[in-house]
Amino acid sequence: MLILPVKLLAVWDIQAILSTFLLLQADIRDKDGLEKVFASARFDAVIHFAGLKAVGESVQKPLLYYDHNVVGTINLLEIMAAHGCKKLVFSSSAAVYGSPKNSPCTEDFPLIPHNPYGRTKLMAEEICRDIYHSDPEWSIILLRYFNPVGAHPSGYVGEDPCGTPNNLMPFVQQIAVGRRPSLTIFGNNYATKDGTGVRDYIHVVDLAEGHLFALRKLFDSSSNIGCEAYNLGTGKGTSVLEIVNAFEKASGKKIPLVMGQRRPGDAEILFSSPAKAERELHWKAKYGIAEMCRDLWNWASKHPYGYAASESPKLNGSSR
Secondary structure, X not given: OOOOOHHHXXXXXXXXXXXXXXXXXXXXXXXXHHHHHHHHOOOOOEEEOOOOOOHHXXXXXXXXXXXXXHHHHHHHHHHHHHOOOOEEEEXXXXXXXXXXXXXXXXXXXXXXXXXXXXHHHHHHHHHHHHHHHHOOOOEEEEEEEOOEEOOOOOOOOOOOOOOOOOOHHHHHHHHHOOOXXXXXXXXXXXXXXXXXXXXXXXXXXXXXXXXXXXXXXXXXXXXXXXXXXXXXXXXXXXXXXXXXXXXXXXXXXXXOEEEEOOOOOOOOEEOEOOHHHHHHHOOOOXXXXXXXXXXXXXHHHHXXXXXXXXXXXXXXXXXX
């Protein structure tokens, strides 16, 4: 079974999708709605993506983030337990590490998040660990994402934020298509090679494949996974200016820049060691910054105003 958000239906032939998958809509804060979902079919496992994810917004609206990311997760776990569904892949974040003194980060680094968003992800992780220790029938994989970027190479599936984008590259793509005038870089006086923050960017296709490898691990009869965390990243740090320059090269568009002050809660340097995922999940990122920017521009140039202004393509079995 698969629960799909409505936006995804805009990019495929709806009849073809509905003939293959069951679409059910619910808010994870609505426990009665979740109960109806789980009563409607048998689920073997859950990939829990639902949540809010902007660091800056979380500083301004912490209660909103605790409501969605913590209360919603508790609701989901309670309903899963009631229906005997005890396999979970959880969408966590590199924000749980805060600002470590050294990078690359391994999974055993101290967990000291610097903002409400990171704290909600850490709380959800701790809840998962507590559940497993109380009931070893659970199998849980915590995937700590490092800055997903890009779009599907077809150009038919990409990020379409509602309102003002809260992440770097969706904002950059909107500048490139003429929807916004300039990019504000929050801090150019960090102790990095060009003064801007350094992050580990991962192609969304690599990230999606990481979830499939995690699911396989959960269903591996020879593996008693328990509750384990894995970094999903490339293991390479890229500065804000470097990825903006890479996007300019991929798109042929100049991105006007404005230098601003640092944002509360932002780390200076944060990139991953993905060695554990490579070793235990047999997953490894395939794509680099050039491919991320190429595919992001392919999506943005085909859909400058997102899904709302796009005609839904019909993908047949040979399309990718």
